[in-house]
């Protein structure tokens with residue numbers, strides 16, 4: 001379609017995900033961002049955690065209207081001439097492969113860290129997926145209103161555990177009860193937490209020496225002098241601010257703040273929007289790059305959300321737009337099957353008003369109603385574009401279950417169901433190497449629940465699942481395989497492409513194996 005404003009629209013898009021460990025404050029910061037963008041009117045609307053007060057949410061309205069769960073999956077708002085798309089990465093009990101795959105559909109990521117806890121397990125896992133993509137990563141160190149760890153120590157931990165350079169965009173002036181404000185290195189100003197305690201001004205510009213006017217009462221506080229010294233040290237010993245390294249995900253700009261008291265969040269948002277990239281070209285299977293300004297529409301499916309209500313079998317396929325302009329009712333082709341599809345029943349995630357008819361361009365996400373046509377990784381394209389985007393990676397599962405059909409007479413529907421759910425990317429399938437018993441693997445418990453539910457409701461197959469617990473899955477080259485390598489501390493299995501792998505009991509078992517067979521290379525998926 002000819003859209004004269006395509007370039008301008010694409011350039012205004014900022015599409016990112018927030019990655020964090022549960023409780024670091026992802027929801028709280030998301031709400032603040034939505035408040036700035038005018039997308040919600042009141043905090044506590046994204047997930048009515050404590051009160052269970054879901055009805056307030058604007059997103060629930062969409063859900064009610066569409067009759068399917070899209071709550072918080074994609075949140076869109078406009079801010080300072082940018083259209084911001086935040087893609088939710090479910091954690092806790094909702095953690096699944098979809099969480100990882102969502103990271104394949106964003107152009108940058110924001111990592112939220114609890115200042116008292118530092119880098120936690122889930123943050124690290126999600127970080128590694130983002131790092132491998134080589135996209136920009138921004139860090140927000142949260143909960144400054146509480147006593148946390150020393151800022152320098154936090155930066156050191158970040159560099160050591162995550163192997164990324166850090167550049168502090170601002171520096172806390174005290175924390176907990178003693179939090180006075182932020183020394184904003186990037187914007188050359190001091191941002192006061194309680195301006196009313198001073199002369200009422202919230203933002204105080206720095207002079208050429210990097211100081212605020214000597215007459216300001218803050219200068220009498222010892223913490224202020226200490227911060228000046230720390231900043232001096234950072235300037236001498238720290239890394240230089242490097243936009244190219246940021247673009248490649250080799251340096252992370254670090255912001256401090258407190259999401260709960262809404263301190264430092266707006267500064268973060270505004271600075272982030274300056275450096276976060278607009279959508280870029282996407283790679284195809286045959287190594288072509290498709291420009292986001294390409295006129296014909298294309299996109300790929302990165303997530304399929306099944307409706308858990310048995311009365312509705314429909315699902316939503318989440319499509320990341322990569323080029324062209326989406327228009328309701330447009331005809332596209334599904335690359336894998338060549339089938340023509342009409343995109344009429346589509347959920348868009350609007351900025352201000354759901355009534356507005358908006359176009360979706362590269363960077364935007366559309367939710368396409370699916371009656372079973374789509375699979376994760378599918379490409380859709382318009383007209384003659386005929387592209388197939390790169391396959392989405394598979395992620396090493398960590399949880400495993402043995403699975404059998406309850407009713408032996410119903411093997412056919414059991415196999416059909418498993419086969420289709422595996423194809424769709426809902427679960428991973430393995431078999432024990434010699435005995436061909438079915439093992440399913442997942443990165444999160446939720447995937448098993450969805451699997452069991454859908455087997456029953458969509459394939460009329462009741463399954464028995466026997467937990468095998470956490471395992472470390474490592475692939476080996478078929479030529480390295482000797483069946484005698486299998487022992488009581490590992491299980492020899494094959495994946496659905498018949499590639500051999502070991503499921504190790506724990507790290508000890510993996511190390512023991514590596515020591516015993518030093519020439520066998522153990523590999524993980526992404």
Ligand code: G4P
Nearest residue numbers: 022023024025026027028049050142143146258259260261
């Ligand atoms: P998550 O989505 O990353 O899991 O975290 P969420 O925002 O739900 O925040 C987890 C807890 O941390 C919440 O408290 C929240 O109020 C608190 N929190 C978030 N940001 C800050 C901050 O800047 N400072 C302080 N002091 N606390 C913060 P909760 O009591 O567990 O939950 P709730 O019942 O109050 O929602």
